[in-house]
Amino acid sequence: MIIKPKVRGFICITAHPVGCEHNVLDQIKVTQAAGHDAAKGPKRVLVIGASTGYGLASRITAAFGYGAATLGVFFEKPSSAEKTGTAGWYNSAAFDQAAKQAGLIAKSINGDAFAHETRARAIEIIKNEMGGPIDLVVYSLASPVRKLPDTGEVVRSALKTIGQPFTNTSVDTNKDTVIEATIEPATEQEIKDTVTVMGGEDWALWIDALSAAGVLAEHAKTVAYSYIGTEITWPMYWHGTLGQAKQHLDNTAKQLRSRHPGLDAYVGVMKSVVTQASAAIPVIPLYVSIAFKIMKEKGIHENPIEQANRLFHDRLYRADGKAAPTDDEGRLRLDDWELRDDVQIPCKTLWPTVTTENLKQITDYAGYKHEFLQLFGFDRADVDYEAEVEADRRFDCLEG
Numbered sequence: 001m002i003i004k005p006k007v008r009g010f011i012c013i014t015a016h017p018v019g020c021e022h023n024v025l026d027q028i029k030v031t032q033a034a035g036h037d038a039a040k041g042p043k044r045v046l047v048i049g050a051s052t053g054y055g056l057a058s059r060i061t062a063a064f065g066y067g068a069a070t071l072g073v074f075f076e077k078p079s080s081a082e083k084t085g086t087a088g089w090y091n092s093a094a095f096d097q098a099a100k101q102a103g104l105i106a107k108s109i110n111g112d113a114f115a116h117e118t119r120a121r122a123i124e125i126i127k128n129e130m131g132g133p134i135d136l137v138v139y140s141l142a143s144p145v146r147k148l149p150d151t152g153e154v155v156r157s158a159l160k161t162i163g164q165p166f167t168n169t170s171v172d173t174n175k176d177t178v179i180e181a182t183i184e185p186a187t188e189q190e191i192k193d194t195v196t197v198m199g200g201e202d203w204a205l206w207i208d209a210l211s212a213a214g215v216l217a218e219h220a221k222t223v224a225y226s227y228i229g230t231e232i233t234w235p236m237y238w239h240g241t242l243g244q245a246k247q248h249l250d251n252t253a254k255q256l257r258s259r260h261p262g263l264d265a266y267v268g269v270m271k272s273v274v275t276q277a278s279a280a281i282p283v284i285p286l287y288v289s290i291a292f293k294i295m296k297e298k299g300i301h302e303n304p305i306e307q308a309n310r311l312f313h314d315r316l317y318r319a320d321g322k323a324a325p326t327d328d329e330g331r332l333r334l335d336d337w338e339l340r341d342d343v344q345i346p347c348k349t350l351w352p353t354v355t356t357e358n359l360k361q362i363t364d365y366a367g368y369k370h371e372f373l374q375l376f377g378f379d380r381a382d383v384d385y386e387a388e389v390e391a392d393r394r395f396d397c398l399e400g
């Protein structure tokens, strides 16, 4: 099959297996070049949301930086001979192949991480196939919907402000034009539902279940990813519905620390990057295009793989053996470079001057578009997109 991108709104409904494989191999190379000390790192790692974005980068860092056995949980559409799979499916297939070639244990579950059954399956795999208890749990889910595990009720999140509508410059990524976007305030129910989907409840269910089953190592660590951002995006993110969910995550980390003595439970505040999840958030694509431009000029640009490598190397598994430095709330701050004044002040200055005409000159919108397509395995110079390719990729993956 010849596979071309088909972009619909903020998603691409096709993915290229060879491009995705190259993306994974690139991330492995970055990790291997980072010079991690395998003896200091995790041995057995569970990554929830392991197939794309920050979760995939964390899995690659654990496996190829530290030689860890990994169990990845994700929710992806498998490929068939007639239809492409999702990018996360192809990424996971490529990861599985590379890990096995490197002699690493790699187990995967394709299923709903919010379901008790998926947790039970993961626990079985840890008991029987991981060679011991888990010493790191990375929680990296991004989902617009959660089926509650006890009742089966389906709850949806809302990407909205709280209190006031918020109008700001944004970019229409389909038309490549700068627009005014207004984001409406959420109802009380929408706020509550967003916290239910993207807050810490499910993270806690995972940790409690792993602990109760005796498959969590005594001095294990866990990190759940968060975003705070800056004044530019606060009205719609940190002060909006998603911010409420992320504050719930902060409280959950505190509860987990007190409920599980010996467990290092962290929220990891990461920088803004191009992922399938962030592409869906209004205003973020324009903010990212501006911030990337400035961070690239300063030589401090990072993608998820560089962020994950820095998280492991400089925070969670420090060479000096010291505890990870945190902010006052106990969070790990990997957004430190993005929040520097010499990044944020130029961002604020540039923001009001962006128009459709100068979008590509004064921001890194071209870089944003490239990275978006690359998420799905497209727009890579080293892949022949005119060539026939086998769309179906199979690997050792338990279907949940």
Ligand SMILES: NC(=O)c1ccc[n+]([C@@H]2O[C@H](COP(=O)([O-])OP(=O)(O)OC[C@H]3O[C@@H](n4cnc5c(N)ncnc54)[C@H](O)[C@@H]3O)[C@@H](O)[C@H]2O)c1
Pocket (backbone or CB within 6 Å): 048, 049, 050, 051, 052, 053, 054, 055, 073, 074, 075, 076, 088, 111, 112, 113, 114, 139, 140, 141, 142, 143, 225, 226, 227, 269, 270, 271, 272, 273, 274, 275, 276, 277, 278
């Ligand atoms: N993208 C950013 O700019 C950014 C910045 C800071 C923090 N974060 C946070 O990082 C985390 C991961 O986001 P991302 O941007 O890497 O997203 P992503 O869309 O790339 O990845 C989401 C992952 O969750 C999995 N998933 C979704 N629903 C699932 C379900 N029901 N069961 C099992 N797996 C499921 C997907 O398969 C995928 O592996 C989120 O908490 C997000 O808020 C993202």
